[in-house]
Amino acid sequence: MSAHVIARVDAGPGIGLGHLQRCLALAAAFSEAGCSATFVVNDDPLARYRVTAARWPVRQLTGVIS
Numbered sequence: 001m002s003a004h005v006i007a008r009v010d011a012g013p014g015i016g017l018g019h020l021q022r023c024l025a026l027a028a029a030f031s032e033a034g035c036s037a038t039f040v041v042n043d044d045p046l047a048r049y050r051v052t053a054a055r056w057p058v059r060q061l062t063g064v065i066s
Contacts, residue, residue, distance in 0.1 A: 009039060015054045
């Protein structure tokens, strides 16, 4: 049975990009174990770009103050 991991990450230039990078590394490790992942991020273009550049699905949270 495979699992699906959802990573909820607030990230941006001032805070959280290190957390996002760690979550991307965890998602890669989960993928090697047969799991899939989706990232849910705040409205920061750099955060969305980093997730899509790593080829993970990304959803944007709405109504969140960055």
